[in-house]
Amino acid sequence: MLGFLVRRCLIAIPTILLISVFVFGLQKLLPGDPVLAMAGEDRDPATLSLLREKYHLNDPVPVQYLTWVGNAATGDLGISLRTRQPVLQLIGEKLPVTIQLAVMALFIALIIGIPTGVLSAYRKGTWVDWLSNVTALSGLSVPNFWLGIMLILLVSVRLGWLPASGFVALGDDPLKSLQTMIMPAFVLGSGLAATLMRHTRAAMLGVLKSDYVRTARAKGLGERTVLVKHALRNALVPIVTVTTLLFGELLGGAVLTEQIFTIPGFGKLVVDAVFNRDYAVVQGIVLCTAVGFIAMNILADAAYRILNPRMSDA
Amino acid sequence: MSLVTADPLPQRRSNRALSKLRANPAALLGLALVSFFLAVAILAPVLPLPGPAATDWAAVRKPPSAAHWLGTDEIGRDLLARMVWGAQASLLAGVVSVSIAVLLGVPLGVASGYLRGWTDAMISRITEALMAAPFLILAIALAAFLGPSLTNAMIAIGLSAMPVFIRLSRAQTMSVMTEDYVESAHAVGLGHAALIWRYVLPNIAAPILVQATLTIATAIIAEASLSFLGLGQQPPAPSWGSMLNVAKTFLDQAPCMAMWPGLAIFLVVLGFNLLGDGLLDALDPKES
Numbered sequence: 001m002l003g004f005l006v007r008r009c010l011i012a013i014p015t016i017l018l019i020s021v022f023v024f025g026l027q028k029l030l031p032g033d034p035v036l037a038m039a040g041e042d043r044d045p046a047t048l049s050l051l052r053e054k055y056h057l058n059d060p061v062p063v064q065y066l067t068w069v070g071n072a073a074t075g076d077l078g079i080s081l082r083t084r085q086p087v088l089q090l091i092g093e094k095l096p097v098t099i100q101l102a103v104m105a106l107f108i109a110l111i112i113g114i115p116t117g118v119l120s121a122y123r124k125g126t127w128v129d130w131l132s133n134v135t136a137l138s139g140l141s142v143p144n145f146w147l148g149i150m151l152i153l154l155v156s157v158r159l160g161w162l163p164a165s166g167f168v169a170l171g172d173d174p175l176k177s178l179q180t181m182i183m184p185a186f187v188l189g190s191g192l193a194a195t196l197m198r199h200t201r202a203a204m205l206g207v208l209k210s211d212y213v214r215t216a217r218a219k220g221l222g223e224r225t226v227l228v229k230h231a232l233r234n235a236l237v238p239i240v241t242v243t244t245l246l247f248g249e250l251l252g253g254a255v256l257t258e259q260i261f262t263i264p265g266f267g268k269l270v271v272d273a274v275f276n277r278d279y280a281v282v283q284g285i286v287l288c289t290a291v292g293f294i295a296m297n298i299l300a301d302a303a304y305r306i307l308n309p310r311m312s313d314a
Numbered sequence: 315m316s317l318v319t320a321d322p323l324p325q326r327r328s329n330r331a332l333s334k335l336r337a338n339p340a341a342l343l344g345l346a347l348v349s350f351f352l353a354v355a356i357l358a359p360v361l362p363l364p365g366p367a368a369t370d371w372a373a374v375r376k377p378p379s380a381a382h383w384l385g386t387d388e389i390g391r392d393l394l395a396r397m398v399w400g401a402q403a404s405l406l407a408g409v410v411s412v413s414i415a416v417l418l419g420v421p422l423g424v425a426s427g428y429l430r431g432w433t434d435a436m437i438s439r440i441t442e443a444l445m446a447a448p449f450l451i452l453a454i455a456l457a458a459f460l461g462p463s464l465t466n467a468m469i470a471i472g473l474s475a476m477p478v479f480i481r482l483s484r485a486q487t488m489s490v491m492t493e494d495y496v497e498s499a500h501a502v503g504l505g506h507a508a509l510i511w512r513y514v515l516p517n518i519a520a521p522i523l524v525q526a527t528l529t530i531a532t533a534i535i536a537e538a539s540l541s542f543l544g545l546g547q548q549p550p551a552p553s554w555g556s557m558l559n560v561a562k563t564f565l566d567q568a569p570c571m572a573m574w575p576g577l578a579i580f581l582v583v584l585g586f587n588l589l590g591d592g593l594l595d596a597l598d599p600k601e602s
Binding site: 014015016018019021022026027029030137138140141142143145146147149150152153157247248249251252253255256259260270271274275279282283285286289290291293294297 | 439440442443444446447448449450451452454455456458459460531535538539542543544545558561562565566569572573575576579580583584587588591
């Protein structure tokens with residue numbers, strides 16, 4: 001397994017380098033002189049020249065890239081223009097908040113998506129299947145920021161059951177933290193539940209037709225045992241892979257969810273950075289999410305091998 | 315040469331797919347929803363409605379009434395008029411961004427799958443790198459650097475959606491290239507361009523059409539998300555996403571302002587998803 005992980009990490013290096021080229025190229029998309037964007041109100045020629053020198057903007061573009069990527073490789077993603085903090089430190093501060101939201105959302109998605117998918121496949125062609133499919137497709141079609149707004153209107157404004165915004169760290173007050181995060185987590189998790197339900201249903205349909213399930217039934221095993229021990233266990237392989245790959249959707253969805261519920265996480269950081277023209281932060285976030293996504297891909301492959309030892313090369 | 319001039323397969327397949335689509339009520343519902351919103355978007359300039367930016371200070375944040383069927387917003391603009399013009403922005407964003415993704419992605423994917431070797435390796439690595447960044451985060455970053463506008467949002471969404479089409483058309487091209495009729499066409503000396511035009515493209519069109527339909531749904535949500543964040547359509551031009559952004563400030567006083575745009579996004583996206591699913595079933599050769 002260690003050899004496999006090392007090999008996959010080595011293969012990922014060229015991809016990460018290419019991503020770094022895109023991320024570096026992003027600042028070249030900026031219309032006009034990037035230094036003007038960095039300087040903000042201050043248009044003093046001396047300041048502009050100093051900034052140009054500081055950020056190596058007088059160097060040829062390939063040299064600028066090499067300097068930037070060299071710094072990024074050592075963890076130096078630049079300094080935030082707004083807070084004057086190192087970008088990596090800023091991301092590190094906000095990440096635990098988003099991780100808490102993402103873990104809760106994933107938990108909600110799993111407890112809704114997997115049982116519904118199993119039931120839908122088991123009762124294929126019945127009203128249960130039809131209802132599950134309609135709900136899943138609706139879940140995929142609802143923009144999560146609208147769902148968030150509607151839940152705030154109903155649960156917070158009208159019923160007053162849960163707070164409409166804010167964040168309390170899990171370590172400070174676990175109960176309050178869960179109270180503030182349950183609604184955003186549901187909003188973020190509902191779309192993922194729909195995706196998981198569809199994948200679980202497809203995987204279960206394939207497995208339920210297989211010979212070993214037929215054999216298990218022929219042996220006289222109870223339906224629950226057949227369904228959970230034989231069918232679901234084998235259908236879990238693609239489900240685990242899909243779950244790991246939902247990382248990208250989770251982060252994308254977190255941007256909007258955190259914005260609606262004013263949660264000071266990774267997603268809110270990127271939106272604030274965009275509006276403050278804090279480009280180093282935007283670049284740092286894109287680079288970090290891409291590297292994180294590649295890491296999740298590697299973990300998905302590793303999970304695939306653990307769940308299915310027959311796989312010689314995943 | 316005349317031996318390989320006609321390939322009746324795609325024609326026959328499309329007739330069969332069409333009749334399967336007609337027999338699928340969910341797909342027909344999807345088609346009806348998409349057609350309705352498309353008609354609304356096209357007819358927006360001729361519908362007897364007030365201008366989307368026309369304000370009426372005597373009717374601020376009003377609930378639905380005979381004068382304003384869906385109510386009014388925070389500066390007295392008619393919500394129905396803004397919804398109708400917003401449909402234009404949303405559908406335009408969906409169609410244009412997916413067209414960008416298809417027009418750039420399919421040629422790259424076909425080149426990758428047809429030429430193989432170094433071209434394939436290079437395009438595949440670039441695609442992998444692009445796919446590593448989450449779709450919405452990449453679109454937000456691109457829109458941020460390009461500047462906030464509907465056009466730039468469409469470019470950002472199109473570029474972010476492109477890798478899926480590269481992957482799909484590459485895989486489909488590689489599969490078509492193993493078919494006997496392609497080998498026969500090669501054997502009788504058909505040139506690369508003619509072979510791609512007459513054999514590869516018609517045979518990879520179906521999965522690309524399905525993917526494009528489903529991606530329009532994703533692109534509409536992405537445009538609404540970018541406009542919601544202030545990175546898409548700029549005020550006072552109407553867009554469902556930006557209407558929701560304003561509406562969240564007036565949730566208690568005027569819930570209608572938040573209700574309609576979200577409902578419209580939901581219905582149009584549901585329409586494209588149902589239609590895409592229907593096309594997927596109709597065009598799946600395993601089902602025939």
